[in-house]
Amino acid sequence: MEFTLEDISEDEVQRRREVYAPLADTVRELVDAVIRTQVSDDVIADARQRIAEVVAELQTDQIDGPYGVRYTREFTGMPWGNAVIGLRNAIAPPIVTELEPEGVRSTFTLGAAYEGPPGHVHGGVCAMILDHVLGEGASADKVPCYTGTITMRYLRPTPLGELVAQSWITERDGRKKIVHGTLSDANGVTVEADGVFIVPKTWNGTMPRAKKG
Amino acid sequence: MEFTLEDISEDEVQRRREVYAPLADTVRELVDAVIRTQVSDDVIADARQRIAEVVAELQTDQIDGPYGVRYTREFTGMPWGNAVIGLRNAIAPPIVTELEPEGVRSTFTLGAAYEGPPGHVHGGVCAMILDHVLGEGASADKVPCYTGTITMRYLRPTPLGELVAQSWITERDGRKKIVHGTLSDANGVTVEADGVFIVPKTWNGTMPRAKKG
Numbered sequence: 001m002e003f004t005l006e007d008i009s010e011d012e013v014q015r016r017r018e019v020y021a022p023l024a025d026t027v028r029e030l031v032d033a034v035i036r037t038q039v040s041d042d043v044i045a046d047a048r049q050r051i052a053e054v055v056a057e058l059q060t061d062q063i064d065g066p067y068g069v070r071y072t073r074e075f076t077g078m079p080w081g082n083a084v085i086g087l088r089n090a091i092a093p094p095i096v097t098e099l100e101p102e103g104v105r106s107t108f109t110l111g112a113a114y115e116g117p118p119g120h121v122h123g124g125v126c127a128m129i130l131d132h133v134l135g136e137g138a139s140a141d142k143v144p145c146y147t148g149t150i151t152m153r154y155l156r157p158t159p160l161g162e163l164v165a166q167s168w169i170t171e172r173d174g175r176k177k178i179v180h181g182t183l184s185d186a187n188g189v190t191v192e193a194d195g196v197f198i199v200p201k202t203w204n205g206t207m208p209r210a211k212k213g
Numbered sequence: 214m215e216f217t218l219e220d221i222s223e224d225e226v227q228r229r230r231e232v233y234a235p236l237a238d239t240v241r242e243l244v245d246a247v248i249r250t251q252v253s254d255d256v257i258a259d260a261r262q263r264i265a266e267v268v269a270e271l272q273t274d275q276i277d278g279p280y281g282v283r284y285t286r287e288f289t290g291m292p293w294g295n296a297v298i299g300l301r302n303a304i305a306p307p308i309v310t311e312l313e314p315e316g317v318r319s320t321f322t323l324g325a326a327y328e329g330p331p332g333h334v335h336g337g338v339c340a341m342i343l344d345h346v347l348g349e350g351a352s353a354d355k356v357p358c359y360t361g362t363i364t365m366r367y368l369r370p371t372p373l374g375e376l377v378a379q380s381w382i383t384e385r386d387g388r389k390k391i392v393h394g395t396l397s398d399a400n401g402v403t404v405e406a407d408g409v410f411i412v413p414k415t416w417n418g419t420m421p422r423a424k425k426g
Contacts, residue, residue: 112279124344128337
């Protein structure tokens with residue numbers, strides 16, 4: 001797995017954020033509207049045609065393959081294609097995690113696009129977000145690691161709406177870090193997660209830690 | 214959680230599939246193009262404007278809140294807003310599972326929108342899909358159940374591209390069903406999953422089982 005160097009300034013990173021984030025946000029609104037619309041078949045057919053035209057235009061110049069994970073020389077990360085946090089990826093809510101003294105925390109809102117049981121978040125989406133947030137919590141000590149195992153305990157259905165995900169390291173044992181996390185609504189925890197994360201054998205204790213992208 | 218009755222014929226279900234599936238497929242292409250495009254800022258701004266116009270038109274008549282899970286009187290399911298299998302949900306790949314003698318199986322392709330590590334599927338996306346496929350495998354015996362716990366073991370990174378997910382019940386113990394599943398690429402298993410599913414106390418053994426939507 002190769003990371004990509006983008007030799008650009010911090011100003012250019014910020015400029016690109018301002019170009020792509022609004023586009024992806026509008027596509028997020030489109031995803032929601034396509035699920036919930038009740039307009040006539042003719043309007044649907046016309047909408048599809050107009051979206052196809054935009055797609056064709058965007059595809060006239062595009063990178064070959066997926067976006068990858070990009071960093072500047074200053075180690076500013078641009079994981080903008082990422083399925084959970086990517087600012088260019090309309091599938092991503094996107095989650096933004098904040099570093100806290102004890103780990104990481106993220107507050108976000110999930111709408112119709114994340115539904116499983118009626119009115120509730122798909123259990124798989126809860127797992128997707130907790131997997132990511134546990135990974136961020138596992139790396140909060142700046143020692144890189146990858147996910148070994150992860151276990152979800154579904155305590156009760158998670159309603160769509162505003163949610164909080166948190167995680168923190170509970171134990172270290174050689175190259176293993178044990179991480180605990182929760183997904184909560186206003187009434188408390190809905191899903192608990194435990195993960196075992198592994199520090200690579202090749203880690204030499206000096207790998208630079210990228211800043212948030 | 215309430216399921217919604219749509220009092221429509223099988224022909225009408227099929228007609229609606231043919232209206233919405235192509236629209237959502239085109240939005241899936243748009244999500245991919247927004248991640249990978251390199252067109253100029255002007256073209257991006259224009260694309261955003263045109264998508265916003267389509268969104269406004271689709272929103273002129275829409276349902277209040279998320280899509281829910283709908284059934285016809287013949288118990289044909291229409292989980293079309295579902296985050297993993299919804300044919301109207303551009304976030305969903307969508308996964309289609311086939312019933313096999315021993316459980317369920319799904320073959321699908323994941324592109325740039327599902328990326329985590331460079332060129333590879335986000336671990337959380339693997340968890341999301343396995344959560345869903347284990348749930349389908351758990352219900353393959355037509356006895357309804359909900360997810361209690363689910364554990365993922367990441368054996369190696371999962372490359373983007375064509376993948377297979379499978380699951381089957383390995384054990385029954387009172388109201389518990391133990392379910393095993395795998396995610397595989399052409400070279401074998403990349404992620405293993407184990408789940409404990411619980412049959413509701415209220416189940417009386419006669420609940421009708423909906424057909425696939």
